[in-house]
Amino acid sequence: FPEFDYRNNELFVESVSLKQIAREFGTPCYVYSRAALTKAYQAFDAAFANREHLICYAVKANSNIAILNLFARLGSGFDIVSGGELQRVIKAGGDPGKTVFSGVGKHVDEMRMALNANILCFNVESEAELIVLNQIAKDMGKIAPVSLRVNPDVDAKTHPYISTGLKENKFGVPASVAERIYQSTQQYPHIRFTGLDCHIGSQLTELEPFLQASHKMLNLLETLQSQGLSIEHLDLGGGLGIRYTDETPPSIKDYVSALCAGTRTVKQRLLIEPGRSLVGNSGILLTRVEYLKHTSARDFAIVDAAMNDLMRPALYDAYHAILPVQQNASEARNYQVVGPVCETGDFLGHDRKLSLNDGDFLAVMSAGAYGMSMSSNYNTRPRAAEIMVDHDQIHIIRQRETIDQLMADERVLPQ
Ligand code: LLP
Numbered sequence: 001f002p003e004f005d006y007r008n009n010e011l012f013v014e015s016v017s018l019k020q021i022a023r024e025f026g027t028p029c030y031v032y033s034r035a036a037l038t039k040a041y042q043a044f045d046a047a048f049a050n051r052e053h054l055i056c057y058a059v060k061a062n063s064n065i066a067i068l069n070l071f072a073r074l075g076s077g078f079d080i081v082s083g084g085e086l087q088r089v090i091k092a093g094g095d096p097g098k099t100v101f102s103g104v105g106k107h108v109d110e111m112r113m114a115l116n117a118n119i120l121c122f123n124v125e126s127e128a129e130l131i132v133l134n135q136i137a138k139d140m141g142k143i144a145p146v147s148l149r150v151n152p153d154v155d156a157k158t159h160p161y162i163s164t165g166l167k168e169n170k171f172g173v174p175a176s177v178a179e180r181i182y183q184s185t186q187q188y189p190h191i192r193f194t195g196l197d198c199h200i201g202s203q204l205t206e207l208e209p210f211l212q213a214s215h216k217m218l219n220l221l222e223t224l225q226s227q228g229l230s231i232e233h234l235d236l237g238g239g240l241g242i243r244y245t246d247e248t249p250p251s252i253k254d255y256v257s258a259l260c261a262g263t264r265t266v267k268q269r270l271l272i273e274p275g276r277s278l279v280g281n282s283g284i285l286l287t288r289v290e291y292l293k294h295t296s297a298r299d300f301a302i303v304d305a306a307m308n309d310l311m312r313p314a315l316y317d318a319y320h321a322i323l324p325v326q327q328n329a330s331e332a333r334n335y336q337v338v339g340p341v342c343e344t345g346d347f348l349g350h351d352r353k354l355s356l357n358d359g360d361f362l363a364v365m366s367a368g369a370y371g372m373s374m375s376s377n378y379n380t381r382p383r384a385a386e387i388m389v390d391h392d393q394i395h396i397i398r399q400r401e402t403i404d405q406l407m408a409d410e411r412v413l414p415q
Pocket of ligand 1: 061199
């Protein structure tokens, strides 16, 4: 993690000491590196070379408006999955005209909001949804731009909870159904079929499933074109994995180059929807050791971040590296790094070799994606602050939540 590195045994983000951030802003907090975010985006953009393309950052990975704004300024489009995410994009200065709307259960209000905002495309996932969208567009006197999301039925070889492109999954329609729908476009006078879309899963560490999926999409595209349909873009979804520990995902450059090579014959604009690979390794979760607890069975490091702050370990048994902010040479123990939440599943890491004292700070690495965006208030824990470092500058991009905010909308009964 080049932007998160040690200087004289102390962990820095860019030119700022994490200890300084912890002391000044408190813990737990998420800390992001502007340089890392920028480099990741530019790696995608550069790898497309002369190919006409649009990178649609998957907002769900991290939806802080400072991060959306940063990507918008770099030219990014967005992949959203709710009306709320659309509002975030707009508030952050993102371009709705570069925004695609995915998801199996779009609400009519969200469809209206997106039609009003003139988004680039709805990625439609069922015939039922298409019928509703056609009706809403008709009522509003609009034409809705649509890609069907095709479920290419390939095995993404990732965690079953985040695999989406198998025919058993709830996502998309089979290619045969897509073909039938594209042949009956006259049934949907308020829809303009502008693209083809797929997304097969997340945290993929091999190229093969991507290539299989893009091959299937290419075949479908050719079939549709031979039937006279004009398609404007091909959206290949997101899903490129990152290195959490010893994974060896393809580089951004190799991934994009492979997609471009696999779709060499496609004249249309290529869209991709990366989330994790843009933000995952650009952020950490900074936490403080509250107590060390040594029992006959185990050594626990009880820290002030918990499963409500970073749900991935509890939910997927995901591995995040945990690094000491201050390295020291004293003897290491095998720690269970756990939070204050009242569940055995509340852990950030098992069996981590660390040398610790009360009050030490730890950095939970690779926490920029699906960290803050999946956090909750379980155990009435205010959500963490978020901080962006830019060279030697520290910007607070989200204040720590207060307990009052948590209860503000609740009411007791009158009697
Ligand atoms: N496009 C669509 C339609 C998606 O459903 C997703 C992610 C993406 C793009 C972005 O995928 P990425 O490039 O980030 O892999 N919470 C899980 C990950 C869930 C991913 C859901 N969809 C985790 O923490 O691992």
